[in-house]
Amino acid sequence: MIDTVNSWICEIALLTSGFIYIRTIEKREKFRRAALLDAAIFLILAGILIYIVKTEISFGNLFMRMLEFLVIVHFMCVARKLSVKAGIYYAIWAFMSWQILYEIWFMIEVSREYFFKENFIVSVWIECMVFLAGYLIAAFTIAKWMPEKGRKKIGPRQLSAACLTFCVFECIAFAQQNRALTENVERWSILHVSQVLLAVVLYLQNELFKKSEMRQELDMLNFLWKKEQEQYLLSKENIALINQKCHDLKHQIRAIRQLKQEDMEQYLKEMEESIQIYEAIVKTGNEVLDTILTEKSLYCRRHGVTISCVADGTLLDFIQTVDLYAILGNAVDNAVEAVEKFQEKEKRQIDILIYKEKKFLVINVVNPIKENLVYEEEGTFPITTKKDKHYHGFGLRSIEHMAKKYGGCVNIHEEDGCFSLTILIPLPEEREPHRSHF
Structure with missing residues (x-):
């Protein structure tokens, strides 16, 4: 009974982590129905994962997690104005945050059961507090800093680096599910610290790519600014020259008209009309x-x-x-x-x-x-x-x-x-x- 309740709390926490990282992103209109459908599908997958694949690492466990990952990506994209690439990036952060908090709770639970008798209420309370505290910290730090003015743009290089980091992270996560490793506290601690360091690496990657993009745009804007400056000066000189030529031509046309050459009247009229175009200041x-x-x-x-x-x-x-x-x-x-x-x-x-x-x-x-x-x-x-x-x-x-x-x-x-x-x-x-x- 207690294992089932704890498992459901973990699955709901995983779904919640998807919202933590998109809460500052601009909402889509009329997204609630699609979001609720995604949440329902996720809970069905979670139920299958809990009741069918209960212990031991297996392909069924990995497959169900992959499906949950895809559902969270879709949930993010329909709820907020995100591209698929940005949705995948945030889903990676959601899974990694959840996994780190899950490992913290698991170690607390193992230590508590070792020193104290098993207590259902205390176990559930500790689990909820670990996830709540972790998500509050993430919501007001990493999740708040990553978007830039309510938007998130992810390039192929940044997404590839994030996916590679996530694959290494998940390999460590599945390795920790082996009970032989979790019985050794020192080995567990090393693996968990490795997960935290991978999360730090992923965040530093995000900051580096963000600064690189800003630097490239600033360089291009400076280039365009200089070109616009040169073009303005050139355009001003050209217009001044055109105005001077138009003024001279008007006087020349008037001088020709004074000769009373009737056969040139129509020609001169057309010439004057064409010149008026360039004098339209x-x-x-x-x-x-x-x-x-x-x-x-x-x-x-x-x-x-x-x-x-x-x-x-x-x-x-x-x-x-x-x-x-x-x-x-x-x-x-x-x-x-x-x-x-x-x-x-x-x-x-x-x-x-x-x-x-x-x-x-x-x-x-x-x-x-x-x-x-x-x-x-x-x-x-x-x-x-x-x-x-x-x-x-x-x-x-x-x-x-x-x-x-x-x-x-x-x-x-x-x-x-x-x-x-x-x-x-x-x-x-x-x-x-x-x-x-x-």
């Missing part, structure tokens, strides 16, 4: 924004793309020149790249809104998309469609990086064939709105 109240929009509008006119903009450029004065160019340059470039895939003229349209909402600066760029984008995980940025993925796909991350620099955030949304990028940045002070349309 945008006036929003912010020099940097004017430069960006003028440059982008020139490109879009040449390629049959229409940009509609309602902007209060004075709201952008507190953002540094290069940062603003990185934010808007990347946002418009991504939108242009998306609409150029359309043949229909009415779909080659980009809408830009820059306005104040309460105490926030809002930058909203909306454009049609030809097909739904693919995301690494829910709530993350879409995967780049370009072939050279190592040097592309950093546009949105660069925008997010710059927005966070000013205490802001980035939100992306897809609906009815349109992609919407919204950037929210707190305004440092109140400003009177002054909107420019073009």
